Amino acid sequence: MFTRAQAASLVVDIVVVLGSIHGTWTRTPAVVGGGSSGARTSVIAYLRHPDAVRALFLMRVTGGTFAAGRLPDIYYGQFIKLAREGGMAAVCAHEQYQERIAANPAIKDRLMKMDPRVAEREGFEPSIRV
Numbered sequence: 001m002f003t004r005a006q007a008a009s010l011v012v013d014i015v016v017v018l019g020s021i022h023g024t025w026t027r028t029p030a031v032v033g034g035g036s037s038g039a040r041t042s043v044i045a046y047l048r049h050p051d052a053v054r055a056l057f058l059m060r061v062t063g064g065t066f067a068a069g070r071l072p073d074i075y076y077g078q079f080i081k082l083a084r085e086g087g088m089a090a091v092c093a094h095e096q097y098q099e100r101i102a103a104n105p106a107i108k109d110r111l112m113k114m115d116p117r118v119a120e121r122e123g124f125e126p127s128i129r130v
């Protein structure tokens with residue numbers, strides 16, 4: 001997830017890209033879109049530069065209480081739980097990691113060298129409760 005400053009920077013990037021493609025974006029509004037945080041960034045781009053955006057194409061728009069409650073588990077919590085219960089072998093066996101390992105087999109060696117209990121031994125309190 002992006003901070004407000006990062007989202008603002010992405011909006012500037014969108015406008016700069018549109019300007020470099022078209023010479024001047026005010027003459028040729030574009031269809032701007034994205035998924036998840038890209039959807040939010042696209043909306044911000046439209047709100048700040050409505051003359052540069054002809055239409056929005058939004059997918060998987062997230063935000064609000066529901067997303068804030070679910071996304072940490074989807075992004076991190078499920079893998080923390082796997083690591084605690086079955087070590088890094090369980091994380092590597094997960095479908096999502098299997099895809100990445102298939103694309104780059106060296107990732108598995110790096111993951112297997114990680115100790116999932118190091119944060120707890122060092123006294124760090126996890127911010128995500130699983």
